Amino acid sequence: MKLSRALFSFRHRVVVIFVGVALGALSLLYTNNMAHRLKEKEQHDVVLWAHAMERVNRDAQGGALEDPLVHDLISNNNNIPFIITNQDLEVLESHLVPDRIIDHPDLLRRQIDRFTEENPPLPVRFWWSADHYHIIFYGKSRLLKSLYYFPYVQLLVITVFVVLGFIAFRSSKHDEQNRVWIGLAKETAHQLGTPTSSLLGWIEYLRTQQVDQSAVEEMQKDLTHLMKIVDRFSKIGSETPLTPANINEVVGESVMYFRKRIPRNVTLDYNGLAIAPVQASINAALFEWVVENLMKNSLDALQGHGAIDVRISSDDKHVMIDVKDTGKGIPKGNWKRIFEPGFTTKTRGWGLGLSLSRRIVEEYHQGRIAVVDSEIGRGTTIRITLKRTFA
Known part of the structure; x- marks a missing residue:
């Protein structure tokens, strides 16, 4: 019976662990899929910006960034950070990039490299000259970054709750064990009370008999020590x-x-x-x-x-x-x-x-x-x- 209960308990724990791992894996897969879709959408949006700029350049022969329609298309309701430069990497337009980076050449270079690692830059060609073009460097939006980190934050929160639950369970189990041991100690003290009282009476009787009183004194010391032990057990938990x-x-x-x-x-x-x-x-x-x-x-x-x-x-x-x-x-x-x-x-x-x-x-x-x-x-x-x- 005990073995079957132990096996059931072990299987129960294995099932709980498996379900927890499966839920965590599904959460990661689902969130990564959402992040992949959002990344594709953002890349598609930037491609549309590039086409819009090329169309304006072709129709107006330049000044695409100054066109109100293109400016609204790129800047309004947009949470994608980007930097638009000319072919000499001179900044023409930026969005969600601090001015301290734009104004500092080294920081600007590192930011452009970072954007390049996140997404391939898109060139915007001028129809009248192959030597003139703009480049759109862009990174991940805050929402996309949040989606990438969200499952890990979720797993961390779940782990914290599991650890806290385990600590609470261990604490309650430890308290229960303490109560059992305290009860056992007090019951032991109670059970020892009767024989020690009886032994005390027998020692008093031996004092009145013609026996070696030094032996009786040693018995008295042992009984006194036994009574101390009873007293110690009674103090546990008090x-x-x-x-x-x-x-x-x-x-x-x-x-x-x-x-x-x-x-x-x-x-x-x-x-x-x-x-x-x-x-x-x-x-x-x-x-x-x-x-x-x-x-x-x-x-x-x-x-x-x-x-x-x-x-x-x-x-x-x-x-x-x-x-x-x-x-x-x-x-x-x-x-x-x-x-x-x-x-x-x-x-x-x-x-x-x-x-x-x-x-x-x-x-x-x-x-x-x-x-x-x-x-x-x-x-x-x-x-x-x-x-x-x-x-």
Whole structure:
């Protein structure tokens, strides 16, 4: 069923594209045919002018351009640009050609050459002398030029509408997908609420029993972390107020929790508790999620052996959090792709962790997240940059 629907959808798109191309081709052919007919008519009109001028020259022995009938025939209701010269290319008459061109020899020569390329010039012979004649140089009318360009303008307008429609469709589809994911996240938070409440009760019960209380404390930390995860899922799609927070402490809490749950052959260093505190406006629950995602990705890259180094630095305007590992590294061509939804190099997982991290940092916190350094076999450094605030 899904395959048949996909084939139908593909065929539907092919038909729509074919119809659009066919309509565009028909529009071009029809308009070009109209332009060809108009060009023939304009050439015929100019031939009539030439015959009229020759007739007047024969009857009046010269002065064709001064004859009122010929002048009206050529100039009135005429949108064809032309220049009439004698055999020495001295201008006798012009129409729809600016005076600055007529008065400038070089511009005049270029205009005559341009007219010659558009239409062959027509000579007007004098019956009493083969050495005396006029030449009509003429170009395309504005209407004819408009007809030549009209189909391309039409195709451009159609293309713009198609692109805008495609963008609107993609946007609506993207919004629909966002609503689905937001609903799924909130439903996940709701479903996790019952077992976490139950686990909280069991931990309280274990506190009253003769069991290793240090183990109970670790279970309490895991449950607290699980409740943070529930809280994070519930915040997706909701307004997330940002408040000034000590970045050293927020990042430090994630590092301390993570440090007790990594393999023995992995070291996790953090400089944040040994430097002066820096502040930024964040949502602590969501921001901790980002830091944990980065550390988990580093841990996956180490494959059980190596080091992770989380470092905080700052300047006058920004605070930077670097998560560096000594893992397998990322090819430079994938530095940006790793933040795309669905991209993953792991055999399991949906490839949403870094994509979600980028959304939290850039859309919720107006910050930046990017790979700043990576080398195959030597490790990767990913940096979060936030705007610094001051107390």
